[in-house]
Amino acid sequence: MRIAVCVKQVPNPDTPAAVFRVDETARELVLPPGQPLAMSPFDEQALEAALRIRDELGGTVGISALTLGPDASRSVLKHALAMGADEGVLLADPALLSGDSYATALALAAAVRKLGAVDLVLAGRQAADTDAGAVGIGMAELLGWTAVTFAKEVRVAGATARVTRVLDDGLETVEAPLPLVVTVSNELGAPRKPSLRETMRAARKPVAAWGAGELGLAAQRAGAAGARRVRERLFVPARESHCEFIAGATPQEQASALARCMRDAKLL
């Protein structure tokens, strides 16, 4: 079986927000030079889910890592290959970039079609930069496949996937026939680190680069031109709070003072 995993390059989520600068005119976040970029953590977990399926089913499982982004995104493919993916696909054509969830899902769905014989698409539940959570589900809609969201565990037996989903009030296990799109949540657990052996092998694994033309996408439907959402503004939310620190020589005194503050504000 073939699994396609969609991975996105984002600013390292551990980077403190204060490091970023907002370019109000371009309505974009500016990352100072030298700040690290990383694979979006949910996507890393989606790749981990694919690797676990291969661990269980053995060598017949092929894993392709797909990314849409600027040329620098090649490094997340390298990371995916070092984690254990078999091949990479880079969609770095400027005509495909700066789109919204719709344009991105359209390009990735076209790439899945071009790969051919894909049984399972795995993606993070949302990207760690836009936090939108629409691309994976959108790909399923565009491919005419089923989407199963917020997976904690993904297993495949024959032509059926068994997925445990995280709900607001617990867990749910569903079965769905392949082909399928599954979006993976952080509850899946920590992704593996690239091993030295895989990192050495990664350099020899193939990476294809496809443009809008190869995907059969007309220019007006791709990237920024095809986007349906327009970012009008990007800003830092205002903080209105002024914190009053509770004084006290001992924890008991602090606790009593806090309880009095709550009482006086009629919160008890």
Next chain:
Amino acid sequence: MAAGVLVVTEIALGKPVAPVYELLGLAGRLAAGTSGKVEAALLGRGIEGCASDLIARGAERVYLADEGALADYEPERWVARLVRIARESGPAAILLPHTTLGADLAPRLAFRLDTAVAAGCVEIARDSGRLLFTRPCYGGSFRETLSMRTAPAVATVRGGCHEAAARDPRRKGEVVRVEASTAEPAPRMNVVARERTVSDGMRLEEARVVVAGGRGLEGADGFVLLAELAQALGGAVGASRVPCDLGWCPHSMQIGLTGKTVAPEVYIAVGISGAGHHMAGCGNAGNIIAINTDREAAIYGQARWGLVGDYRQVIPPLIAAIREIHATARKSE
């Protein structure tokens, strides 16, 4: 140009979840002064009685689909029915609560309607005829305002960001039944098991007081103390992402960007640093109280009161002080 707003109702325990009333309040403000109506889509089984509730909360028309096949949320059937409702209603925007159901359903609906979705909005405004959607991004550290080139715009809205529509039983509205079509889609996935996390009865999203713990609790034991404090305050216990990922508490307790959104009157954050992805789930709380050993923690920037100290030493006397205040208040009544 379409100006109406359609609210998709999520039902729990036989009644609309609290964010639905907030969506109706928001829809009323967005439709005010326009030719557009406030409408609601009500899908489920045995939920017909909720229609009058939605009308009392401001829905001028309720599209009702009450049948066994819609009893539990199942995306294929729900999306197909909602597409028909959306085509009939022709709204400018379709609003859903930003819950697991809403986050699963909204993108499907948007793509099926060949339009776009804004997820996890905290604000929606009308600006010279068009709608602007403001939402947290980059893990909650930044916000973006979006406009849409296609209609209807689909949006999920975070709980606690908007005032709920007041209930007024004198309001009038019509109920339109949307029956199953002859070509009803078959579910494409089959639920084989469901495991509900049993909480102590109170829904985290509806609690007036929430006591939440983070990495600073340093272990599962801390939640026992937090539960005791929550009990003294008549509240519920939540958590940031780290304790859930480390297995100190169930994921159903997670508050934040990928967890629940709460807006209680009092939010006590214990051992929580205040990262953007957590604040995206609790930033609208009325009063944030932070207890942390690190005086430089970002959480203090958003707190009304800060207490620098070790929660193990502070919380037991805090529980005692709260109980004492309660006892005094009861005596004087």
